[in-house]
Amino acid sequence: MFMSDEMVGISGTEHFSPDLLERKKQRSKWGNRIRWGVDIIALVILLTILFSIYMWGTHWYFEKSGKNAQFTRAVAILAEMQGSGMKLDKDFGLVYISPLFKQTVTTKVYRQVGEWSVITGELHAEKSLFGEIRYSIKEEEKYFRGxxxxxxxxxxxxxxxxxxxxxxxxxxxxxxxxxxxxxxxxxxxxxxxxxxxxxxxxxxxxxxxxxxxxxxxxxxxxxxxxxxxxxxxxxxxxxxxxxxxxxxxxxxxxxxxxxxxxxxxxxxxxxxxxxxxxxxxxxxxxxxxxxxxxxxxxxxxxxxxxxxxxxxxxxxxxxxxxxxxxxxxxxxxxxxxxxxxxxx
Structure with a gap:
């Protein structure tokens, strides 16, 4: 039987030359890497789906339980009660919930000048799960140091x-x-x-x-x-x-x-x-x-x-x-x- 130069028959077994063995090893390594890559991508996709479900559920709970409404109510009362004639846009929109349940919201601040509602800044408020409500107002100053x-x-x-x-x-x-x-x-x-x-x-x-x-x-x-x-x-x-x-x-x-x-x-x-x-x-x-x-x-x-x-x-x-x-x-x-x- 004809045998290539890369193979030698000894006692019914086949031995590969070093070059061929190295190529097979490389193919095996790449195969393993591809399988690992596919597994990692699948895991990332799964974790992303689970995280999305978790965040959706968190937002749903905070909305349906009234926690977001109570949060924005407290922010509006605090800011307006502590400011002289200042008003908040109470159409707060989305309250952002972090993975650790910190509530964050941003809204416009305005003052009444005649019948104009003049925007004078932006309020940012946040509250951690068991912490205090904190808010800050970034004023849109019309004049430098004014x-x-x-x-x-x-x-x-x-x-x-x-x-x-x-x-x-x-x-x-x-x-x-x-x-x-x-x-x-x-x-x-x-x-x-x-x-x-x-x-x-x-x-x-x-x-x-x-x-x-x-x-x-x-x-x-x-x-x-x-x-x-x-x-x-x-x-x-x-x-x-x-x-x-x-x-x-x-x-x-x-x-x-x-x-x-x-x-x-x-x-x-x-x-x-x-x-x-x-x-x-x-x-x-x-x-x-x-x-x-x-x-x-x-x-x-x-x-x-x-x-x-x-x-x-x-x-x-x-x-x-x-x-x-x-x-x-x-x-x-x-x-x-x-x-x-x-x-x-």
């Missing part, structure tokens, strides 16, 4: 009693307002020389064609509630405060219901009631920085009622200028200015 957020202080007389002192110096922002032409609307904030009930303030403001977008609430700061971050002058204290905001209601599942753009004489009592409900719900169901201070604030408001010491308003420039005639109003701050958009 922070024009409301800075409202209350008179020392709210703490110690007695008569309130008259402000020292002029009102530079009111002077600036005087140089603005008639065809503009603006946002303005100011402090009171004494505490008022929200109803009393609305009575004073009823003579002017303006919208009230928020009121600074005195809830025992520097007296019954110790705050760590504040600024003070000879006759005024500037602490963090609660804000009485335009009426926003929520459904049982936590989603936002009706919402007003401004406070009015007709719904001021409902807004006060909603403030207490929101504060009660927050301090009972939500873990966030400052919750212990807010529990003290809630206790103070239940015992003493709601007093306000400042406000943010918006309307035509000439109408805002008239506020200078009210002796109780002082420390005016001029916010954003827009072209005329006022139908009242």
């Amino acid at each position: 922070d024009r957020r409301p800075f409202i202080g209350f008179p020392i007389s709210l703490i110690y009693g007695g008569s309130d002192a008259l402000p020292i110096g002029g009102e530079p922002d009111m002077e600036r307002l005087g140089h603005i032409e008639d065809g503009f609307v603006a946002e303005m904030w100011f402090s009171f020389g004494k505490g008022m009930t929200p109803k009393e303030f609305m009575e004073v403001l009823s003579e002017y064609d303006l919208w009230v977008t928020g009121m600074a609430v005195y809830s025992g700061e520097m007296k019954d509630v110790k705050v760590s971050n504040y600024v003070s002058t000879n006759d005024t204290v500037y602490p963090p405060h609660l804000t009485l905001r335009p009426l926003v209601t929520f459904h049982e599942n936590g989603t936002a219901g009706g919402e007003s753009f401004s406070l009015t004489k007709q719904d001021i009592a409902l807004a006060e009631e909603q403030l207490m409900k929101d504060l009660e719900w927050l301090t009972s169901h939500v873990n966030y920085y400052g919750v212990n201070e807010d529990k003290q604030r809630l206790s103070y408001l239940k015992q003493n009622g709601i007093q306000v010491y400042g406000a943010t308003v918006t309307g035509p420039a000439r109408e805002l200028e008239k506020l200078r005639q009210v002796p109780e109003f002082r420390r005016f701050g001029l916010g954003r200015v827009e072209v005329w958009n006022w139908d009242n």
Whole structure:
């Protein structure tokens, strides 16, 4: 029988030459690598499918259980209650859930300037499974190093009693307002020389064609509630405060219901009631920085009622200028200015 030079028959067995054996080994290695590669790809596909099912199930649970709605409700109340006249776009859209169950959401922040809803920044909020709600606001500043957020202080007389002192110096922002032409609307904030009930303030403001977008609430700061971050002058204290905001209601599942753009004489009592409900719900169901201070604030408001010491308003420039005639109003701050958009 003919045999190639690569084979030699010995005792009925076949032996391969070294070159042929090496080629067979290489083919075997590549075959194993291909099988391993196919197995790895199959495993990756399987894990991807399982992870997708896991994430879909997680999102489904957080949506159907109402956890996402409760999260966005808490974010909206916290941000608006801690900001003077600031509003959130409550069409939050998708709440992102991480594999470790951290909730994250982003939405627009705006302020009311006349009848314009002017976007002023973006809010980012997150909450881990057992952690606190945290949020931050990235402001869209119009001017470099030009922070024009409301800075409202209350008179020392709210703490110690007695008569309130008259402000020292002029009102530079009111002077600036005087140089603005008639065809503009603006946002303005100011402090009171004494505490008022929200109803009393609305009575004073009823003579002017303006919208009230928020009121600074005195809830025992520097007296019954110790705050760590504040600024003070000879006759005024500037602490963090609660804000009485335009009426926003929520459904049982936590989603936002009706919402007003401004406070009015007709719904001021409902807004006060909603403030207490929101504060009660927050301090009972939500873990966030400052919750212990807010529990003290809630206790103070239940015992003493709601007093306000400042406000943010918006309307035509000439109408805002008239506020200078009210002796109780002082420390005016001029916010954003827009072209005329006022139908009242």
